[in-house]
Amino acid sequence: MNIFRLAGDMTHLASVLVLLLKIHTIKSCAGVSLKTQELYAIVFATRYLDIFTSFVSLYNTSMKLVFLGSSFSIVWYMRYHKAVHRTYDREQDTFRHWFLVLPCLLLALLIHEKFTFLEVLWTFSLYLEAVAILPQLVLLQRTRNIDNLTGQYIFLLGGYRGLYILNWIYRYFTEPHFVHWITWIAGFVQTLLYADFFYYYFLSWKNNKKLQLPA
Numbered sequence: 050m051n052i053f054r055l056a057g058d059m060t061h062l063a064s065v066l067v068l069l070l071k072i073h074t075i076k077s078c079a080g081v082s083l084k085t086q087e088l089y090a091i092v093f094a095t096r097y098l099d100i101f102t103s104f105v106s107l108y109n110t111s112m113k114l115v116f117l118g119s120s121f122s123i124v125w126y127m128r129y130h131k132a133v134h135r136t137y138d139r140e141q142d143t144f145r146h147w148f149l150v151l152p153c154l155l156l157a158l159l160i161h162e163k164f165t166f167l168e169v170l171w172t173f174s175l176y177l178e179a180v181a182i183l184p185q186l187v188l189l190q191r192t193r194n195i196d197n198l199t200g201q202y203i204f205l206l207g208g209y210r211g212l213y214i215l216n217w218i219y220r221y222f223t224e225p226h227f228v229h230w231i232t233w234i235a236g237f238v239q240t241l242l243y244a245d246f247f248y249y250y251f252l253s254w255k256n257n258k259k260l261q262l263p264a
Contacts, residue, residue, distance in 0.1 A: 057213040060208045060209040063205050065115075075198075076132040080195055081127065084185075085183075086120065088177060090124050093120050094117065096170070096175075097116070098170060099167055099171075138188070138192065141191045142184065144184035146183075153176035157173035160172070180242070182206070183242065186203075186242065190262045193261050195259075195261065207243035210236055213236060214240060217229070217232070217236070246262065249261070
């Protein structure tokens with residue numbers, strides 16, 4: 050554990066709390082992609098299967114349970130909660146997200162560090178997480194107007210990945226033999242997908258204007 054890893058975890062946790070705050074208190078999921086949330090639920094479900102087979106620390110287990118519980122709770126709210134479901138923009142959230150799952154699974158079967166069940170699923174979760182934000186970004190480009198909480202959620206989500214990259218750089222220089230090419234490349238691709246959003250987010254903050262993405 051180092052300061053970058055801890056900051057990344059807390060930023061990731063903050064992003065989830067911001068989204069839950071919006072959904073639970075405002076009873077609205079406007080501007081939020083159910084497709085992206087379903088992909089994240091798959092990411093956490095496949096990545097944290099080791100919760101049943103190994104114990105690292107209380108902190109590690111707690112964070113896994115939080116992300117598992119929150120991701121499936123968000124999907125449930127958006128699909129089945131009467132008030133929240135009515136605010137879901139199904140007509141705009143049309144990205145065919147299931148087409149991302151199979152290529153990521155095939156890639157994990159071909160490129161992995163160790164050919165075991167848990168390792169392949171863990172690798173699959175890395176590949177899927179790298180592209181899971183795509184339906185959300187496409188939805189924002191279609192709707193253009195983004196409320197503050199949704200903007201903060203995506204900013205924090207991208208910030209978490211950026212901090213994890215700093216964590217990897219730190220560990221590379223402080224830990225011998227710390228090389229994880231699959232994790233690094235997937236994280237770098239994921240960060241690149243946020244670049245356009247970050248640019249317009251900082252422009253809106255600098256000019257004190259409502260955040261809008263180009264169509």
